[in-house]
Amino acid sequence: MNDPFGPSTPAPILAELAGQLRDAVLEVIAEPVSAAAVLRVAERARQLASSDSDVAAESALADRRNRTTAGGWSNEKAVLTSNPSGGQAFPSDDQTVFGKDVVCLVVEPADVRAASPSLFGYFSQVGPISYFVSALIMGFALVAAWQYQITTRLTRLEMVSGIQPKATPLPTTAGRVSAMVDCRLAVDGTSSKDAVGFHSVLAVDSHLESGRQIKLDSGAMEIVYRSGAKVILQGPATFKVDGNGGYLAVGRLTGKFNKAVQGSGDAASAQEASFIIRTPTAVVTDLGTEFGVEVDNGGCTTSYVFRGRVCLQSLLPGGHAGELVLKADEAGRVEPSDGQVASVRRVSVEPQRFVRRIGDRRIPIRVFSTGDGLAAGHADAHWEVVAAGDAAGDSMQQAVVVRSPCPNWHATDISTPTKWISRNSDSYLVETPGRVYTFRTAFELEDGVPGTAVLRGNILVDRRLLAVRLNGRDVPMPEQPRNPSQWFSPFSIAEGFVSGMNSLEFDVETSEPFAGSPLSALGLRVELNGSVQEMGPGE
């Protein structure tokens, strides 16, 4: 994770608040951030680095100029002078370094300037006239140079600060992002490469130019094309946007294109005006329909039709007969292994794999943090523990809230309702040093689309977390601190969910035996929360 301070677990944190304060915080954090504003901020920030080093100083000047315009500094004037101290410069709030040459931005109130002693009087009293003439010439030269600099700087200032933003035409776009749910984009979490390889933030309403590549690690993103076609991309997926369609390198998407194509339905006529998804092994041409496409890591392309028709063509050599027109509830597949389009079979693919609707409504997943709401010594009905290697069920037992947690463990406090659980209620000690125990909890996904589910949490363990599994499959491990029993490790799971009951397991290795004792420590404390896109009608 690039940002160690990324969003973690708002639910346990908000549990610290009550009443109106909690409601107010919820109101604040629910306010959406304008994607257009993010783009403006990012663009201007980037421009800081795109120019030479004095851009920063110019921006500072622009800031001052803005304030002056706003009235707060109306009696002040900004002048640029050479370093008045003649030696080392100490840039402060009112001084800015312009590259190698030190120039000070001195802000003087107008009345103070008027009260300055007269230069003429000084020279007429003590200095030779030649000094005065020289100073005068130097002064004219400085003023001329300063005016030249100011003119050119202000031109750039306007570009950098946006005081007078110049209209820049929007690039030709293929479409825009219309919705995002728990999206995490590869590389840095929020941005993706545009057509020329430049990273930029992707947010709702971001324009997508043709050629934009989207690497979605998790979540779901809806793209609306200028033609009106829609694509819902489900992470993990890699997709390149085309004018009316795109290239799905790997992952899943659902396409929706309502324009019915008249004619025979053959691929040649359809491709002229249709929505087309290309994959490494196939071309899926929409004939006015709603369909799903999935490309696995081996390049196998599967298409399922919800309604209408699609034409599935194999791109594999030798696959001359590889063209099928699929109707509703039919699925086709291009297998790289044999270079042929597989036979059409009715509902051979789980339609639930494809997200058909994306919106703002997500529903919480009913998951259970360890010891949540339980008193010390009580059994936790939502968590089981078993020693690895034991036959499943033989020694499986309910985990219990540890009555007297180890003094080295992160203490139970107001910040979270979770508690430490272990195998025994009376003690965190077990008689099996260095052994692996599996803690297991289960939760149900009934009304949500499994592909959009996300679990987030924080974990503490003693002694060491060895694996995390969802439905028997390993999921990415959280980064573990040096002392995992004292410092929470955040984690998130965004794939591997199934409809119905899901099982989440944590393999925890016990500590080495304590000195002079056969006993070792075993403990787990997990904060869990999650959400899933609510299943729409007919899904």
Place this chain on the structure above:
Amino acid sequence: MMSWDKAVADHATIVLRVAQRILGMGPDAEDIAQEVFLEAFQLRQKEEVHNWGGLLRVMATRRALNRLRDRRRTEPLSHVELPSGDSGPYENAVAGELAERLREAVAELPDGQATVFSLRYFENLSYEQIAEVLHIEVIAVGSALYKARAKLQMLLKIGIGGAKS
């Protein structure tokens, strides 16, 4: 060393979000976000930044809180009567006003408490993360949060004007 473009791409949303949660939607938040990036850019030229996320959050939080207080000095408070008791149609109707009242109340907090409160509840940082970015002890974070919560509860309950009087 993280490139400037990457730092911007990574954190533009975060910085704007921090500012917006403190100042509300509007030009002020965007203004603060740009100031933060300018300050960060200048800082980056002087020294290597190891934790962009923490640094930018703190800078944005502090600048936004300052702007919030400046705004309060120049603009009259909106006196929105908050409903009391259980939820009802009226409460739902003015629910959006709660956010504004909270911002006004946060502006009343001492600087340290306001910063810690904002990082904790607007940005979901843990006690340890807040302690790390503010260079204070974890226990000080807990203490500041306790005081901030108590004062905010009171301010929201009796109203800002009531607290002052």
